[in-house]
Amino acid sequence: MRPTAVRIGLAVIVGIAAALGGLFAAGVIGVPDAGLEDNAWGEVSDEEIEVLTTVWIDNPNPGFSLGDTRIDYAIAMNDVDLASGSADDVTVPSGNTTTELRTDLRYQRLPAWWASHIRNDEVSELAVETTAHVDVGPLSGSPSGTYTDEKATELEPMIAASLAEFEGEHTLSPVGSGAGTGTVEPTVEIRDTDAEWGAVTENRTELHLTFDVHNPNAHPLPTPALTGEMVFNEVTVAHWDAHEVDVRDGPDDATIPPQSSREITFVAELDNDDVAAWFATHADNEEVTDAEMRAQLAMQINGETRTIPDDEDAIHCTYELRTDIFVDQAAGLEREDCTLAPWAAPDDAAFEDRDSTDDRAGAETESESTESSDGLATVASRAS
Structure with missing residues:
Protein backbone atom coordinates (compact mmCIF):
# COMPACT_ATOMS: atom_id res chain seq x y z
CA MET A 1 0.00 0.00 0.00
CA ARG A 2 1.28 3.45 -0.88
CA PRO A 3 2.20 5.81 1.98
CA THR A 4 -0.31 8.33 0.68
CA ALA A 5 -3.12 5.74 0.85
CA VAL A 6 -2.10 4.77 4.38
CA ARG A 7 -2.16 8.38 5.46
CA ILE A 8 -5.58 8.84 3.90
CA GLY A 9 -6.92 5.67 5.62
CA LEU A 10 -5.61 6.76 9.00
CA ALA A 11 -7.04 10.21 8.48
CA VAL A 12 -10.48 8.73 7.72
CA ILE A 13 -10.38 6.55 10.85
CA VAL A 14 -9.23 9.43 13.00
CA GLY A 15 -11.89 11.61 11.44
CA ILE A 16 -14.63 9.08 12.17
CA ALA A 17 -13.42 8.63 15.72
CA ALA A 18 -13.27 12.38 16.19
CA ALA A 19 -16.74 12.74 14.73
CA LEU A 20 -18.14 10.04 17.02
CA GLY A 21 -16.36 11.62 19.94
CA GLY A 22 -17.88 14.95 19.04
CA LEU A 23 -21.33 13.42 18.72
CA PHE A 24 -20.85 11.74 22.11
CA ALA A 25 -19.74 15.02 23.67
CA ALA A 26 -22.74 16.75 22.14
CA GLY A 27 -25.07 14.11 23.51
CA VAL A 28 -26.12 12.86 20.09
CA ILE A 29 -24.83 9.33 20.72
CA TRP A 41 -38.42 -18.87 39.19
CA GLY A 42 -38.46 -21.07 36.11
CA GLU A 43 -38.60 -24.85 35.81
CA VAL A 44 -38.06 -26.75 39.07
CA SER A 45 -37.14 -30.42 39.48
CA ASP A 46 -35.60 -32.60 42.18
CA GLU A 47 -32.12 -31.56 41.06
CA GLU A 48 -32.50 -28.16 39.39
CA ILE A 49 -34.07 -24.81 40.19
CA GLU A 50 -34.14 -22.47 37.19
CA VAL A 51 -33.85 -18.70 37.67
CA LEU A 52 -35.16 -16.25 35.05
CA THR A 53 -33.43 -12.87 35.12
CA THR A 54 -34.77 -9.99 33.00
CA VAL A 55 -32.33 -7.15 32.27
CA TRP A 56 -33.35 -3.78 30.81
CA ILE A 57 -31.02 -1.99 28.40
CA ASP A 58 -31.49 1.62 27.28
CA ASN A 59 -29.78 2.30 23.95
CA PRO A 60 -29.92 6.10 23.50
CA ASN A 61 -28.64 6.01 19.93
CA PRO A 62 -31.52 6.49 17.46
CA GLY A 63 -31.48 4.61 14.23
CA PHE A 64 -29.00 1.82 14.86
CA SER A 65 -28.71 -1.34 16.92
CA LEU A 66 -25.75 -2.54 18.90
CA GLY A 67 -24.42 -6.06 18.40
CA ASP A 68 -21.92 -8.22 20.26
CA THR A 69 -23.17 -7.00 23.64
CA ARG A 70 -22.38 -9.29 26.57
CA ILE A 71 -24.50 -9.36 29.72
CA ASP A 72 -23.24 -10.80 33.02
CA TYR A 73 -25.34 -11.42 36.09
CA ALA A 74 -24.91 -12.94 39.56
CA ILE A 75 -27.25 -13.77 42.44
CA ALA A 76 -26.14 -14.15 46.07
CA MET A 77 -27.73 -14.31 49.50
CA ASN A 78 -25.60 -13.50 52.55
CA ASP A 79 -22.58 -13.49 50.21
CA VAL A 80 -23.23 -17.12 49.25
CA ASP A 81 -23.05 -17.28 45.43
CA LEU A 82 -26.21 -19.06 44.28
CA ALA A 83 -26.30 -18.35 40.54
CA SER A 84 -24.30 -16.60 37.83
CA GLY A 85 -24.15 -16.56 34.07
CA SER A 86 -23.69 -14.52 30.92
CA ALA A 87 -25.18 -14.05 27.48
CA ASP A 88 -22.99 -13.16 24.49
CA ASP A 89 -23.79 -11.55 21.13
CA VAL A 90 -26.92 -9.85 22.45
CA THR A 91 -28.39 -7.42 19.91
CA VAL A 92 -29.61 -4.20 21.47
CA PRO A 93 -32.02 -2.15 19.32
CA SER A 94 -32.50 1.55 19.78
CA GLY A 95 -34.56 2.57 22.77
CA ASN A 96 -35.44 0.74 25.98
CA THR A 97 -35.64 -3.05 25.64
CA THR A 98 -35.41 -6.11 27.88
CA THR A 99 -33.53 -9.39 27.59
CA GLU A 100 -34.37 -12.57 29.53
CA LEU A 101 -31.53 -14.73 30.80
CA ARG A 102 -31.81 -18.26 32.19
CA THR A 103 -29.56 -20.11 34.61
CA ASP A 104 -29.79 -22.81 37.28
CA LEU A 105 -29.50 -22.08 40.97
CA ARG A 106 -26.46 -23.79 42.47
CA TYR A 107 -28.45 -26.46 44.29
CA GLN A 108 -25.40 -27.71 46.18
CA ARG A 109 -24.90 -24.22 47.67
CA LEU A 110 -28.33 -24.10 49.33
CA PRO A 111 -27.15 -25.82 52.57
CA ALA A 112 -24.41 -23.16 52.91
CA TRP A 113 -26.99 -20.41 52.38
CA TRP A 114 -29.33 -22.00 54.95
CA ALA A 115 -26.51 -22.11 57.52
CA SER A 116 -25.80 -18.40 56.95
CA HIS A 117 -29.52 -17.61 57.15
CA ILE A 118 -29.87 -19.30 60.56
CA ARG A 119 -26.64 -17.76 61.91
CA ASN A 120 -27.97 -14.34 60.87
CA ASP A 121 -31.21 -14.71 62.88
CA GLU A 122 -33.16 -15.90 59.83
CA VAL A 123 -32.27 -12.84 57.77
CA SER A 124 -30.71 -12.98 54.29
CA GLU A 125 -29.26 -10.10 52.29
CA LEU A 126 -30.27 -10.66 48.66
CA ALA A 127 -27.99 -9.14 46.00
CA VAL A 128 -28.54 -9.39 42.24
CA GLU A 129 -25.89 -7.74 40.06
CA THR A 130 -26.15 -7.18 36.30
CA THR A 131 -23.50 -5.77 33.94
CA ALA A 132 -23.77 -5.04 30.20
CA HIS A 133 -20.51 -4.80 28.20
CA VAL A 134 -21.23 -2.63 25.14
CA ASP A 135 -19.27 -0.95 22.33
CA VAL A 136 -20.39 2.08 20.31
CA GLY A 137 -17.73 2.59 17.67
CA PRO A 138 -14.54 3.51 19.52
CA LEU A 139 -16.56 4.05 22.68
CA SER A 140 -17.17 1.28 25.19
CA GLY A 141 -18.67 0.90 28.62
CA SER A 142 -19.92 -1.58 31.19
CA PRO A 143 -22.99 -0.12 32.85
CA SER A 144 -24.10 -2.17 35.84
CA GLY A 145 -26.75 -2.20 38.49
CA THR A 146 -27.12 -4.02 41.80
CA TYR A 147 -30.46 -4.79 43.41
CA THR A 148 -30.32 -5.48 47.16
CA ASP A 149 -33.02 -6.37 49.65
CA GLU A 150 -33.42 -8.01 53.04
CA LYS A 151 -35.38 -11.26 53.25
CA ALA A 152 -36.48 -12.79 56.57
CA THR A 153 -38.35 -15.84 57.86
CA GLU A 154 -39.98 -16.62 61.22
CA LEU A 155 -39.38 -20.33 61.68
CA GLU A 156 -38.05 -20.10 65.24
CA PRO A 157 -41.18 -18.25 66.49
CA MET A 158 -43.31 -20.81 64.63
CA ILE A 159 -41.64 -23.70 66.45
CA ALA A 160 -41.86 -21.89 69.80
CA ALA A 161 -45.58 -21.22 69.27
CA SER A 162 -46.13 -24.92 68.56
CA LEU A 163 -44.36 -25.96 71.77
CA ALA A 164 -46.49 -23.49 73.75
CA GLU A 165 -49.44 -25.80 73.07
CA PHE A 166 -47.91 -28.17 75.65
CA GLU A 167 -48.24 -25.63 78.45
CA GLY A 168 -50.70 -26.52 81.19
CA GLU A 169 -51.52 -29.45 83.45
CA HIS A 170 -51.76 -32.95 81.99
CA THR A 171 -53.43 -35.84 83.83
CA LEU A 172 -52.13 -39.08 82.37
CA SER A 173 -53.86 -42.42 82.04
CA PRO A 174 -53.69 -44.58 85.20
CA VAL A 175 -50.65 -46.79 85.73
CA GLY A 176 -50.06 -49.62 88.13
CA SER A 177 -48.55 -48.53 91.42
CA GLY A 178 -45.94 -51.24 91.23
CA ALA A 179 -46.53 -52.00 94.89
CA GLY A 180 -49.72 -54.03 94.60
CA THR A 181 -51.91 -51.15 95.78
CA GLY A 182 -53.96 -50.51 92.64
CA THR A 183 -53.38 -47.66 90.20
CA VAL A 184 -52.63 -43.95 90.28
CA GLU A 185 -53.05 -41.12 87.77
CA PRO A 186 -49.76 -39.25 87.35
CA THR A 187 -50.01 -35.52 86.71
CA VAL A 188 -47.45 -33.46 84.80
CA GLU A 189 -47.44 -29.68 84.53
CA ILE A 190 -45.63 -27.92 81.68
CA ARG A 191 -45.10 -24.40 83.02
CA ASP A 192 -43.16 -22.89 80.14
CA THR A 193 -41.65 -23.78 76.76
CA ASP A 194 -39.22 -22.22 74.31
CA ALA A 195 -37.39 -22.98 71.08
CA GLU A 196 -34.23 -21.59 69.53
CA TRP A 197 -31.65 -22.54 66.95
CA GLY A 198 -28.41 -24.04 68.26
CA ALA A 199 -25.12 -24.80 66.54
CA VAL A 200 -25.23 -24.82 62.74
CA THR A 201 -22.82 -26.10 60.10
CA GLU A 202 -23.21 -26.51 56.35
CA ASN A 203 -24.40 -30.07 57.00
CA ARG A 204 -26.56 -29.97 60.13
CA THR A 205 -28.61 -27.54 62.20
CA GLU A 206 -29.34 -27.97 65.90
CA ALA A 218 -46.02 -37.21 95.79
CA HIS A 219 -43.76 -39.52 93.78
CA PRO A 220 -40.85 -38.84 91.39
CA LEU A 221 -41.30 -38.78 87.63
CA PRO A 222 -38.76 -39.85 85.02
CA THR A 223 -37.29 -37.35 82.57
CA PRO A 224 -39.53 -37.52 79.49
CA ALA A 225 -38.41 -38.37 75.97
CA LEU A 226 -39.27 -36.18 72.98
CA THR A 227 -40.39 -37.30 69.53
CA GLY A 228 -41.60 -35.17 66.64
CA GLU A 229 -41.15 -33.92 63.11
CA MET A 230 -41.39 -30.87 60.86
CA VAL A 231 -42.83 -31.25 57.36
CA PHE A 232 -42.67 -28.46 54.76
CA ASN A 233 -44.68 -28.96 51.56
CA GLU A 234 -44.73 -32.71 52.28
CA VAL A 235 -40.91 -32.77 52.61
CA THR A 236 -39.76 -33.99 56.03
CA VAL A 237 -37.07 -31.49 57.02
CA ALA A 238 -36.70 -32.87 60.56
CA HIS A 239 -37.73 -36.08 62.28
CA TRP A 240 -36.54 -37.14 65.69
CA ASP A 241 -37.14 -40.32 67.65
CA ALA A 242 -36.75 -40.67 71.40
CA HIS A 243 -33.26 -42.18 71.19
CA GLU A 244 -32.05 -39.53 68.69
CA VAL A 245 -32.65 -36.51 70.92
CA ASP A 246 -30.03 -35.55 73.50
CA VAL A 247 -30.83 -33.68 76.71
CA ARG A 248 -28.79 -30.52 77.24
CA ASP A 249 -28.61 -28.76 80.60
CA GLY A 250 -30.98 -31.37 81.99
CA PRO A 251 -30.80 -32.80 85.51
CA ASP A 252 -27.97 -35.14 86.40
CA ASP A 253 -30.61 -37.16 88.22
CA ALA A 254 -32.86 -38.86 85.66
CA THR A 255 -35.97 -38.26 87.78
CA ILE A 256 -37.93 -35.13 88.65
CA PRO A 257 -38.45 -35.20 92.44
CA PRO A 258 -41.92 -34.68 93.96
CA GLN A 259 -43.09 -31.06 94.14
CA SER A 260 -40.11 -29.97 92.04
CA SER A 261 -39.52 -28.41 88.64
CA ARG A 262 -36.79 -29.04 86.08
CA GLU A 263 -35.91 -27.17 82.91
CA ALA A 277 -35.06 -30.32 48.97
CA TRP A 278 -37.79 -28.28 50.67
CA PHE A 279 -36.57 -25.02 49.10
CA ALA A 280 -37.15 -26.48 45.63
CA THR A 281 -40.83 -27.09 46.49
CA HIS A 282 -41.06 -23.61 48.01
CA ALA A 283 -39.81 -21.97 44.79
CA ASP A 284 -42.05 -24.18 42.65
CA ASN A 285 -45.09 -23.23 44.77
CA GLU A 286 -44.71 -19.46 44.25
CA GLU A 287 -42.75 -19.20 47.52
CA VAL A 288 -45.59 -20.58 49.64
CA THR A 289 -45.01 -23.43 52.11
CA ASP A 290 -47.57 -25.46 54.03
CA ALA A 291 -45.64 -26.10 57.25
CA GLU A 292 -46.54 -28.75 59.82
CA MET A 293 -45.03 -29.54 63.21
CA ARG A 294 -45.80 -32.53 65.42
CA ALA A 295 -44.35 -33.15 68.87
CA GLN A 296 -44.97 -35.51 71.78
CA LEU A 297 -43.43 -36.10 75.20
CA ALA A 298 -43.36 -39.63 76.62
CA MET A 299 -42.17 -41.30 79.82
CA GLN A 300 -42.06 -44.82 81.20
CA ILE A 301 -43.56 -45.32 84.65
CA ASN A 302 -43.29 -48.82 86.11
CA GLY A 303 -42.79 -50.25 82.63
CA GLU A 304 -45.85 -48.49 81.19
CA THR A 305 -45.48 -45.73 78.59
CA ARG A 306 -47.53 -42.57 79.03
CA THR A 307 -47.56 -39.64 76.62
CA ILE A 308 -48.11 -35.89 76.78
CA PRO A 309 -50.64 -35.22 75.34
CA ASP A 310 -52.31 -38.34 76.74
CA ASP A 311 -53.54 -41.39 74.80
CA GLU A 312 -50.66 -41.42 72.29
CA ASP A 313 -51.62 -38.09 70.78
CA ALA A 314 -49.25 -35.36 69.62
CA ILE A 315 -49.45 -31.60 69.24
CA HIS A 316 -50.06 -30.94 65.53
CA CYS A 317 -49.78 -27.34 64.31
CA THR A 318 -50.07 -26.08 60.73
CA TYR A 319 -48.91 -22.78 59.24
CA GLU A 320 -48.61 -21.03 55.90
CA LEU A 321 -45.17 -19.56 55.26
CA ARG A 322 -44.71 -16.97 52.48
CA THR A 323 -41.53 -15.27 51.28
CA ASP A 324 -40.90 -12.58 48.68
CA ILE A 325 -37.45 -13.43 47.31
CA PHE A 326 -38.59 -13.30 43.66
CA VAL A 327 -42.39 -13.32 44.07
CA ASP A 328 -44.22 -10.03 44.60
CA GLN A 329 -46.31 -10.81 47.67
CA ALA A 330 -46.50 -10.04 51.38
CA ALA A 331 -44.00 -12.21 53.25
CA GLY A 332 -44.99 -13.64 56.60
CA LEU A 333 -46.24 -16.56 58.66
CA GLU A 334 -49.89 -17.37 59.30
CA ASP A 359 -24.16 -45.18 78.46
CA ARG A 360 -22.01 -44.65 75.37
CA ALA A 361 -21.72 -40.99 76.30
CA GLY A 362 -19.98 -42.08 79.48
CA ALA A 363 -22.78 -42.20 82.00
CA GLU A 364 -22.77 -45.34 84.10
CA THR A 365 -26.30 -46.01 85.28
CA GLU A 366 -27.88 -48.19 87.88
CA SER A 367 -31.52 -48.99 88.53
CA GLU A 368 -32.95 -47.78 91.76
CA SER A 369 -36.49 -48.39 92.97
CA THR A 370 -38.13 -45.69 95.05
CA GLU A 371 -41.53 -45.94 96.65
CA SER A 372 -43.54 -42.85 97.48
CA SER A 373 -46.19 -42.27 100.10
CA ASP A 374 -48.95 -43.04 97.59
CA GLY A 375 -47.47 -46.46 96.85
CA LEU A 376 -46.20 -45.68 93.34
CA ALA A 377 -42.87 -47.40 92.77
CA THR A 378 -40.88 -45.63 90.05
CA VAL A 379 -37.85 -47.27 88.50
CA ALA A 380 -35.41 -44.48 87.76
CA SER A 381 -32.12 -44.49 85.93
CA ARG A 382 -29.62 -42.49 87.96
CA ALA A 383 -26.23 -41.26 86.84
CA SER A 384 -23.54 -42.47 89.19
Missing part, protein backbone atom coordinates in the same frame (compact mmCIF):
# COMPACT_ATOMS: atom_id res chain seq x y z
CA GLY A 30 -24.05 7.63 24.01
CA VAL A 31 -23.13 4.41 25.77
CA PRO A 32 -26.25 2.41 26.73
CA ASP A 33 -27.33 1.99 30.33
CA ALA A 34 -28.55 -1.28 31.87
CA GLY A 35 -30.01 -2.71 35.06
CA LEU A 36 -32.20 -5.39 36.62
CA GLU A 37 -35.84 -5.53 35.52
CA ASP A 38 -37.09 -8.66 37.30
CA ASN A 39 -36.27 -12.09 38.70
CA ALA A 40 -38.55 -15.12 38.64
CA LEU A 207 -32.75 -27.09 67.31
CA HIS A 208 -33.06 -26.56 71.08
CA LEU A 209 -36.52 -27.33 72.47
CA THR A 210 -36.96 -26.36 76.13
CA PHE A 211 -39.65 -27.48 78.60
CA ASP A 212 -40.08 -26.30 82.19
CA VAL A 213 -41.57 -29.48 83.71
CA HIS A 214 -43.17 -29.45 87.19
CA ASN A 215 -43.96 -32.61 89.12
CA PRO A 216 -46.93 -31.96 91.47
CA ASN A 217 -47.15 -35.60 92.57
CA ILE A 264 -35.15 -29.73 80.23
CA THR A 265 -33.67 -28.77 76.85
CA PHE A 266 -33.84 -31.35 74.08
CA VAL A 267 -31.41 -31.06 71.16
CA ALA A 268 -32.87 -32.18 67.83
CA GLU A 269 -31.09 -31.96 64.48
CA LEU A 270 -32.00 -31.05 60.91
CA ASP A 271 -30.11 -32.36 57.89
CA ASN A 272 -29.43 -29.30 55.72
CA ASP A 273 -29.77 -31.37 52.54
CA ASP A 274 -33.44 -31.90 53.46
CA VAL A 275 -33.80 -28.12 53.74
CA ALA A 276 -32.47 -27.79 50.18
CA ARG A 335 -51.01 -19.91 61.87
CA GLU A 336 -53.80 -22.08 60.54
CA ASP A 337 -54.56 -24.62 63.28
CA CYS A 338 -53.21 -26.45 66.32
CA THR A 339 -54.93 -29.69 67.29
CA LEU A 340 -54.24 -33.11 68.79
CA ALA A 341 -53.44 -35.87 66.32
CA PRO A 342 -52.63 -39.59 66.72
CA TRP A 343 -48.89 -40.25 67.03
CA ALA A 344 -47.29 -43.54 67.97
CA ALA A 345 -45.63 -43.49 71.38
CA PRO A 346 -42.01 -44.66 71.64
CA ASP A 347 -41.76 -48.40 72.20
CA ASP A 348 -39.63 -50.11 74.83
CA ALA A 349 -36.74 -50.45 72.38
CA ALA A 350 -36.66 -46.67 71.86
CA PHE A 351 -36.29 -46.07 75.60
CA GLU A 352 -33.64 -48.79 75.79
CA ASP A 353 -31.76 -47.20 72.88
CA ARG A 354 -31.90 -43.84 74.64
CA ASP A 355 -30.41 -45.39 77.78
CA SER A 356 -27.75 -47.11 75.67
CA THR A 357 -26.87 -43.78 74.07
CA ASP A 358 -26.42 -42.27 77.53
